[in-house]
Amino acid sequence: MDYIEESFIGSGDLYIDVLDAGGNRTGELSAGNARVFNINAAKVDKKDMKGMMRSNFGKTIKSIITKYEQSLKFTLTDFSIANLALAFMGAAATVAQSAGTVTNEAVTARAGKYVKLAKSEILTTPSDVVVSAVTPAPWSAATVYALGDYAKPTTPNAYRYECTTPGTSDSTEPVWPTTVGQTVTDGTAVWTCRKLTYTKTTDYEIDYVLGRIAAVQGGAITDGQSLEVDYSHGAATVNTIFLSTNQKIEVFIRLVGHDIANDRNINLELYKVSLSPSGDVEFVKEDYATLEFTGDILFTDAGAGKLEIRD
Incomplete structure (x- = not known):
């Protein structure tokens, strides 16, 4: 089989679906411009068995994984009401005042x-x-x-x-x-x-x-x-965010991406992510401000997620 070079330069549209208290999806909302979206290297703990016989002394003869953790991080440039609510672990609401x-x-x-x-x-x-x-x-x-x-x-x-x-x-x-x-x-x-x-x-x-x-x-x-x-x-x-009303934020994440180097599309789904704000919310800044998040990818009955490559 001939070798096909498959490098990657990616762009993508990020969607976030905030799960309700019962873990149910409530609808995917565009997060706007995501300047960074990274899935971090997995953290793996293993238990290795070393050989003690003359023929295998010091060699690994059996290994099992006892812990597997993976996280992600992303940076948003859109200061939308929904994104700010996530950044402040709060709840967005529309507050009306009559004349x-x-x-x-x-x-x-x-x-x-x-x-x-x-x-x-x-x-x-x-x-x-x-x-x-x-x-x-x-x-x-x-x-x-x-x-x-x-x-x-x-x-x-x-x-x-x-x-x-x-x-x-x-x-x-x-x-x-x-x-x-x-x-x-x-x-x-x-x-x-x-x-x-x-x-x-x-x-x-x-x-x-x-x-x-x-x-x-x-x-x-x-x-x-x-x-x-x-x-x-x-x-x-008035669009209002009530700050620090959530003890946790769990979301479904979808990245609808495009591999520019190979002109192919990808669809990444993460079924359940425990999301946390990880950067300062800079309301006074000389340059465009950003919202930074990290998240732990959680395992569900359906697994952690899936990645589809659509040529």
């Missing part, structure tokens, strides 16, 4: 730091975000007020008033100032005019996309202050 309006959401302000609101995709129409201090109780006559207490006029206006000198209020309500920082004496107590509704950029910043609020340092909102936030939000559908 709506939120009124008086309670928020504890942090100076110079963002605090998450209940909703994302904040809108500027029909009205922008309204951030207010918690409205205090109405002023009352002949009442002892402590330092830092707040009151509002019995006929509310656009301000609230902080007790900056403790004391007892008068029998008649004071004429409330409407300039922030201005004071008024009320019996033995002194009130200072404060904002009730705050000003964007001066007092707070909004992250409209993620839905966060930050008190501006040096603004009228103090660190730890209780706020009430009114806003409208749009509908949103």
